[in-house]
Amino acid sequence: MHEVPDRLPMDWIAASLKRERARAGLSLSELAKRAGIAKSTLSQLEAASGNPNVETLWALAVALGVPFSVLVEPPVQSVQVIRAGEGPGVGSEQASFVGTLLSASPPGARRDIYRICAEPGSARAAEPHIPGTVEHLVVGTGRVKAGPAGEEAELGPGDYMTYRGDVAHSYEALMPGTAFVLVMQHV
Amino acid sequence: MHEVPDRLPMDWIAASLKRERARAGLSLSELAKRAGIAKSTLSQLEAASGNPNVETLWALAVALGVPFSVLVEPPVQSVQVIRAGEGPGVGSEQASFVGTLLSASPPGARRDIYRICAEPGSARAAEPHIPGTVEHLVVGTGRVKAGPAGEEAELGPGDYMTYRGDVAHSYEALMPGTAFVLVMQHV
DNA sequence: AACATGCGTTCGCCACAACGAACAACCCCG
DNA sequence: CGGGGTTGTTCGTTGTGGCGAACGCATGTT
Numbered sequence: 001m002h003e004v005p006d007r008l009p010m011d012w013i014a015a016s017l018k019r020e021r022a023r024a025g026l027s028l029s030e031l032a033k034r035a036g037i038a039k040s041t042l043s044q045l046e047a048a049s050g051n052p053n054v055e056t057l058w059a060l061a062v063a064l065g066v067p068f069s070v071l072v073e074p075p076v077q078s079v080q081v082i083r084a085g086e087g088p089g090v091g092s093e094q095a096s097f098v099g100t101l102l103s104a105s106p107p108g109a110r111r112d113i114y115r116i117c118a119e120p121g122s123a124r125a126a127e128p129h130i131p132g133t134v135e136h137l138v139v140g141t142g143r144v145k146a147g148p149a150g151e152e153a154e155l156g157p158g159d160y161m162t163y164r165g166d167v168a169h170s171y172e173a174l175m176p177g178t179a180f181v182l183v184m185q186h187v
Numbered sequence: 188m189h190e191v192p193d194r195l196p197m198d199w200i201a202a203s204l205k206r207e208r209a210r211a212g213l214s215l216s217e218l219a220k221r222a223g224i225a226k227s228t229l230s231q232l233e234a235a236s237g238n239p240n241v242e243t244l245w246a247l248a249v250a251l252g253v254p255f256s257v258l259v260e261p262p263v264q265s266v267q268v269i270r271a272g273e274g275p276g277v278g279s280e281q282a283s284f285v286g287t288l289l290s291a292s293p294p295g296a297r298r299d300i301y302r303i304c305a306e307p308g309s310a311r312a313a314e315p316h317i318p319g320t321v322e323h324l325v326v327g328t329g330r331v332k333a334g335p336a337g338e339e340a341e342l343g344p345g346d347y348m349t350y351r352g353d354v355a356h357s358y359e360a361l362m363p364g365t366a367f368v369l370v371m372q373h374v
Numbered sequence: 375a376a377c378a379t380g381c382g383t384t385c386g387c388c389a390c391a392a393c394g395a396a397c398a399a400c401c402c403c404g
Numbered sequence: 405c406g407g408g409g410t411t412g413t414t415c416g417t418t419g420t421g422g423c424g425a426a427c428g429c430a431t432g433t434t
Contacts, residue, residue, distance in 0.1 A: 028381075141328060393419090402409080
């Protein structure tokens, strides 16, 4: 009983290849040459007939100048706005912290975007997230002391910081009206 | 003078497979069974000896419950801070616009994080990025009018907006001292 | 018209990725 | 001491993905 093969990934790859190649303004032959693969191979790939190996896909991604994952992920939607104060609030914690989930991580995508408003007084300790998680933090207003335990840094408006989120870490507002953007990336 | 083969992706995949399998608490045999592949194949993959095709990798990603791209992305570092004003200033310091690339997208990663400071007066028109690109915008201070051509929205402090970045779009500061975070996501 | 240069497709060949069985090493229970 | 259950490894075989030549089809040049 062989299962009906899941051809979805192949279709995505085929579509992505055609899309990216068109965008780069390259002919099939030219792209094949640059990627160092046979154009026949590329032709079959764009026809979604085949099952490329990593080396081939990698060469194509490099030649196209796009990240690898672009070739194997599904498409996306259009426009959406969340006003300040709207959106699902996460700030059930202390009264001094209000986090708003701006962009959740749909299955397949892997990053959450939060806007966090905090008042001084209490540091918020965060449990380690799943391994591979990386957090990016950009301060909007006020001052923040944040980072992995023992490696905290103090940040002012405009400062950016990134650190591993799979270890214990914390955020602490040092000024009233502190607000920052937190991108949590589940690599 | 043929290429020394770029084994980097294979090493990443091998490491990712071992990591994710350990995280899932599965034995090699068990994972192979769940993924519907021969355990010998998986054994060789984890030894980075080989060049797997998409179908195989896909099955493994599904069995591991992780997005495909997890398996082909490089590891990550620990802590990094970029102070306001530091960092690679992205081009057009055309008086009214200063963009700072906070987190670049190395091959394999798939999102850039910018902090942009803008002054009113001139709208900045952005060329369409590669298809599939999605932009997320969070206003820190001031007011911004931004979005795809014809669908611009006006945003104030704390407002969040997301839209497709693969069509023509623009940003325009409406107040002095306007600053916002731009997450450009190449899904 | 004849020829050249680009395109994307199709075909036969061959290396190799995936398979499955057999393997050694280990553990737990009778 | 088996015997039955793991674990991950290493083999020989086979299916197939990638290769390169040849093809048909458009342009452009002489």
